[in-house]
Amino acid sequence: MAFESLASRLQSAFDKLRGRGKIDESAVNEAMREVRLALLEADVNFKVVKDFIARVKERAIGQEVLKSLTPGQMVIKIVNEELTELMGGNVARLAASNRPPxxxxxxxxxxxxxxxxxxxxxxxxxxxxxxxxxxxxxxxxxxxxxxxxxxxxxxxxxxxxxxxxxxxxxxxxxxxxxxxxxxxxxxxxxxxxxxxxxxxxxxxxxxxxxxxxxxxxxxxxxxxxxxxxxxxxxxxxxxxxxxxxxxxxxxxxxxxxxxxxxxxxxxxxxxxxxxxxxxxxxxxxxxxxxxxxxxxxxxxxxxxEKAQESVDEEKAKEMEKQMRQGEFTFDMFLDSMQQMRKLGPFQDILGMLPGMNKMKDQVQIDEKQIARVEAIVKSMTKKERANPDLLNGSRRKRIAAGSGTTVQEVNRFIKQFEEMKKMMKQFSGMANKMQKKQKKKGGLGLPFMGKGGKPGGNNFPFNFKPPFK
Known part of the structure; x- marks a missing residue:
């Protein structure tokens, strides 16, 4: 993962500042020592580090932080702005000649x-x-x-x-x-x-x-x-x-x-x-x-932006409509997984969600296990995917053989799927109520979120353990 070790070090340094009512010069100096070490360990040019720390300290010890209601957050904001400036500030667009090519x-x-x-x-x-x-x-x-x-x-x-x-x-x-x-x-x-x-x-x-x-x-x-x-x-x-x-x-x-x-x-x-x-x-x-x-x-x-490029909008709208009606089938599950995989590795997606960097150490998604779950669904017949009630013992045994898994794994996945289906019905009811209150509602649904909006748990259908280690 890009910047993983650097991000971890910087976030640890700033954890000490968050929540403080007051921040004095010694607290800023202590945090900047940690930032300096983190940048040097990340193989950042020594002169670049020196200049960066000097700019941050000059701003952080100034009046804009001391007068702030949340000085810890203000220091982090300054570091964020200086990091942005260090890497170029604005997006550098590709040239386009007035006379092609x-x-x-x-x-x-x-x-x-x-x-x-x-x-x-x-x-x-x-x-x-x-x-x-x-x-x-x-x-x-x-x-x-x-x-x-x-x-x-x-x-x-x-x-x-x-x-x-x-x-x-x-x-x-x-x-x-x-x-x-x-x-x-x-x-x-x-x-x-x-x-x-x-x-x-x-x-x-x-x-x-x-x-x-x-x-x-x-x-x-x-x-x-x-x-x-x-x-x-x-x-x-x-x-x-x-x-x-x-x-x-x-x-x-x-x-x-x-x-x-x-x-x-x-x-x-x-x-x-x-x-x-x-x-x-x-x-x-x-x-x-x-x-x-x-x-x-x-x-x-x-x-x-990734979602707009990768996700089939028509398919997503149809799926959303079905979910609002309380429907959720194995085919819909398979489609949602395939749409999500187009966005890239799941670990990268987690890294784009605010506050998820810390969780990535505890939350590791096994891509191979996701592929095994997809194999289970693909080993079902069309009727079985539409109606899970058909999945008796002999059918589950056939599915396990066809997907290269065990009957126990198939049973576990089907149980998790049923739990998720119940959760989807609850969500659809809530969504319909919210839709009546709001004129416009949009966004990407993430069917792999568990109770309380947290990844994993028994509601997570990707894996059998679940797939977080």
């Missing part, structure tokens, strides 16, 4: 995920109703051209390639001509990388830059390399004048040093973050939302 030059070292990120960026642009052209200008790495062509097929975007015998500069130049003739909106040039920065690499990149005059020069760096990623960004920026950075593997970076340092060191914004291996796992980098996640305040806006 917009040319984007992708740079980076080998192993950072540059070619894959180029494919992800093409997918992202397609969602914005843009028409991207991928350009295979890495003629040195074995199979680099083929890799980009495969990615192009997967995202249904054309790839411009002239083989490995033509110079990258010439490939880039001819690609721009091709894009203009065929009315492409964006040209994404996948350039060569090296295992380390050298003179030959930089000279070639400069030649491409001077020839095609790109609107964007985006550096792709591996967030998991921490301070090394920042050093790479600084070196590339000094020679190429970057316009932005894309952080890959941010979902696996528990520390967060690169994300918190790269903007301050290079003065170039982080434009995108890759949060998974799938081709649609590239998100615009929102400094405010990331700061909110780090401090355990959740990221509801990103969760809503």
């Amino acid at each position: 917009t040319v984007i030059m992708m740079a980076g070292l080998q192993g950072a995920g540059k070619t894959t990120t180029t494919g992800k960026l093409a997918k992202y642009l397609q969602k914005q109703n843009r028409k991207p052209l991928l350009v295979a200008a890495d003629i040195y790495r074995p199979a680099a051209i083929k890799q980009l062509q495969v990615l192009g097929e997967q995202v249904k975007a054309p790839v411009f390639a002239l083989g490995d015998q033509v110079s990258p500069v010439e490939i880039a130049r001819k690609a721009i001509e091709h894009a203009k003739e065929n009315h492409y909106d964006y040209v994404l040039i996948d350039t060569a990388g090296r295992l380390h920065i050298d003179e030959a690499l930089m000279e070639e990149l400069k030649q491409i830059r001077d020839t095609v005059k790109p609107d964007e020069i985006l550096l792709v760096v591996d967030a998991m390399t921490g301070q090394d990623a920042v050093n790479v960004a600084e070196n590339f920026n000094s020679q190429l004048e970057l316009t932005g950075v894309i952080l890959t593997k941010l979902d696996g970076d528990t520390r967060g040093g690169a994300a918190l340092s790269v903007k301050a060191v290079t003065n170039k914004p982080i434009k995108f973050a890759a949060m998974g291996e799938k081709l649609d796992a590239l998100e615009p980098f929102h400094p405010d939302r990331m700061a909110s996640r780090i401090l355990g305040m959740g990221d509801v806006l990103s969760l809503i």
Whole structure:
């Protein structure tokens, strides 16, 4: 999980401030010592940490905190604002040329995920109703051209390639001509990388830059390399004048040093973050939302955006209508699980909900067990899914054999499903009463919530234990 260890340390530091009626300078200094250690352990640049702590202390010891009714919360608010500013403040939008195509030059070292990120960026642009052209200008790495062509097929975007015998500069130049003739909106040039920065690499990149005059020069760096990623960004920026950075593997970076340092060191914004291996796992980098996640305040806006992109709206409306009528079948359960899985790993979803960061240590969702439950439902006949009363002993034995589970597991799941069905009826009654009082009501229903709105418990249908360890 991104920033997991850093988030844990910072939240522990601020727990001591929450609820205090008064905060003096010594309390602020004590909290800032903890914050400083947490940032250094997260591999944040030392100078960045020093400047960050100085800014927070200057504001926190000032009158705005002393006059506040909740000084502890005010200090946390200041840290949140300074973290946001540290990572860039506002969202850095991708350039769009007044005279298409917009040319984007992708740079980076080998192993950072540059070619894959180029494919992800093409997918992202397609969602914005843009028409991207991928350009295979890495003629040195074995199979680099083929890799980009495969990615192009997967995202249904054309790839411009002239083989490995033509110079990258010439490939880039001819690609721009091709894009203009065929009315492409964006040209994404996948350039060569090296295992380390050298003179030959930089000279070639400069030649491409001077020839095609790109609107964007985006550096792709591996967030998991921490301070090394920042050093790479600084070196590339000094020679190429970057316009932005894309952080890959941010979902696996528990520390967060690169994300918190790269903007301050290079003065170039982080434009995108890759949060998974799938081709649609590239998100615009929102400094405010990331700061909110780090401090355990959740990221509801990103969760809503994910839901809007992933959830079948018509199916969700139909399901909501059926639930309001007190209906809940195995088919509906299966549909709801499949809709939820489109949002991404459940642990990531929990991290976007306010206050859930602390619970993630105790709440661990077993994705394999969820798949086993889906297998149980899929092993039922159409009639059995619609009418659980048909599930006698022999049918349950057949379902267990078909799903690769035991009869005991099938029995346990069916029992949990029945409990959840009762809960859904109660919710539908409450919802209908509320609907009469309110003219407008909306939102995502989370069928996996237990009693009191808390995850898990006997009402949680995913697992047999339940699936929280």
